[in-house]
Amino acid sequence: MRFIFHIYIILNILIVSIIPLRVLGDEIILNALAYSFEEEDILYTPLIKKFNEYSKNNNLNITLNLNLFSPSNSTIEANDFGTTVEALLSRKTNKYDIYFYDNVYTKKYGKHFINLEEKIPKDHMELFSSDLNYQLCTSDNRWVGLPLNIDFTVLYSNIELLNRYNKEVPKTWNELIETGLYIYNEELKNNNNDLMIYSGLINKDDESGSSTIIEFIHSYRELKEDPFPDLDSQIAIDALEKLKELKNKTSTDEQFQVYGDYIIDRLFSGKAIFLKFFYLGLSPFYKVSIIPGRKEGVSSSIMLGNNVSASIHSSKEKQEAAIKVIEFITSKENIKELSLRNNALTGISSLYDDEEVCKVMNCELYKSIQPIVRPTKENENYDEYSMKLRYYVYDFIYGDKSAKEVLKKLLI
Structure with a gap:
């Protein structure tokens, strides 16, 4: 029964996400997949909306669509979602270009994701240059994801x-x-x-x-x-x-x-x-x-949290567009805004020296923790x-x- 359930979920995901590659001339349509424990999503949807506004204002011709599973629209649980994502990636599907996922699966999914260190500017990657982020975001010494938030x-x-x-x-x-x-x-x-x-x-x-x-x-x-x-x-x-x-x-x-x-x-x-x-x-x-x-x-x-990654199974054009999305949503400005709005912890260590962030967050507590990853x-x-x-x-x-x-x- 569990196998049949996973097949049903995969088919559902594929059916709802069949969106043409191009519409309206040169516009690139990207599809992202995520899971939220909360019925009201306060993490992914605002970021997707902000990117689409940024893309429109700067003539990037990239539109990002989100397929979000949550208690309000699905009976799928977090572990089942993780298994489903693994099945999709193993099939080398190109239906999804960007994945938001629990960082516990970084190693398992890593071979299906782009090495961001080779694509994203060095100064951006240096925002996340800590031993903790290395443990949470790398697979076989490749930076296959960046942390969207941590717990x-x-x-x-x-x-x-x-x-x-x-x-x-x-x-x-x-x-x-x-x-x-x-x-x-x-x-x-x-x-x-x-x-x-x-x-x-x-x-x-x-x-x-x-x-x-x-x-x-x-x-x-x-x-x-x-x-x-x-x-x-x-x-x-x-x-x-x-x-x-x-x-x-x-x-x-x-x-x-x-x-x-x-x-x-x-x-x-x-x-x-x-x-x-x-x-x-x-x-x-x-x-x-x-x-x-x-x-x-x-x-x-x-240490728990969610990473964002770009699939190697997408077209080269979509991969390049996905990198632009990841670079935008993980910018210091956007991660700071996310932290202030949701009291969300961040993988950008320098933000714990930011006076505005530390007014709403216990920065000294974060600096004193002794982390262990799964x-x-x-x-x-x-x-x-x-x-x-x-x-x-x-x-x-x-x-x-x-x-x-x-x-x-x-x-x-």
């Missing part, structure tokens, strides 16, 4: 409750457990029975679970400069054992897995002591800080690895397997 996880600490009990924002996992339990027990004395200590963001059926596991192991390294711990190391074993301790002492199995709307509701009701979630900007009840670690000064934050270059079929990771680790966190045993299975 990272942070710790939200209930500042009212911390102040009430003269406690500090935790910098280690032990401090979080100790502070959380103390405040929770004190609040119980005041009949506050609707208070969560911590949400682990380990959803058993969602990519967020895998991201949290990767992030937590990374937070357990000895030194800030250390690489991701080997899965057969004692550090990885200790990390999973601490993660289970965190779940057992601060949460229930159900609460440790909650995600999305439930977390957001707690963020804006103040009914949690600590929450781990993606950076959303200001919250009336919470102070935002980096994720705790095994030791003070060591942290971790999983291991997509080591695991090209990351979706399969992610499911395997959750399956085995959950046997430990929610079952009776040992940490060493489940980590060993991941190495097979």
Whole structure:
């Protein structure tokens, strides 16, 4: 049934996108494909509209059409969309010229995309010259995409409750457990029975679970400069054992897995002591800080986001036009406007020194995070690895397997 569903989606995408190459003389029609988690798209559509206005005003004779899948027009989910894009690219279809996609698929899709470093001016590419962007946007040492936006996880600490009990924002996992339990027990004395200590963001059926596991192991390294711990190391074993301790002492199995709307509701009701979630900007009840670690000064934050790329399967003329689109929408001016309008994080590091941007965004927080990317270059079929990771680790966190045993299975 899943195979038939993907065939149906592919046929639907191909049918709705059959648009002539040229109309009205020399006009070039480009087609872009994207997926949005939100019913109201605030990321892609404004950029497409702005480019088309720019093209018209500057006589570029390029029109960009967007086929956007979202909860409002489709039942397709993010993972299914990723599989569908892979199927389209594998068929070497020329129906789409530009792809917006989760950066977890950069390695998988990379061979189908233009090396932007060879096409886009050097000064533009230098806007994105960071080790993090290199990890998120390259495949086989080729810059196959540029970051449209990025996301990272942070710790939200209930500042009212911390102040009430003269406690500090935790910098280690032990401090979080100790502070959380103390405040929770004190609040119980005041009949506050609707208070969560911590949400682990380990959803058993969602990519967020895998991201949290990767992030937590990374937070357990000895030194800030250390690489991701080997899965057969004692550090990885200790990390999973601490993660289970965190779940057992601060949460229930159900609460440790909650995600999305439930977390957001707690963020804006103040009914949690600590929450781990993606950076959303200001919250009336919470102070935002980096994720705790095994030791003070060591942290971790999983990096997610969306890239934009141009297909090598389009005609040469369309490829050249697609490069102009990408260069325009990823300009510093447009990315800055996107950040200001949507409070969206950006891959252009210099914007975190921009006074106007830093008025609406916590630039110092961004500069202090210790990022980790998902291991997509080591695991090209990351979706399969992610499911395997959750399956085995959950046997430990929610079952009776040992940490060493489940980590060993991941190495097979």
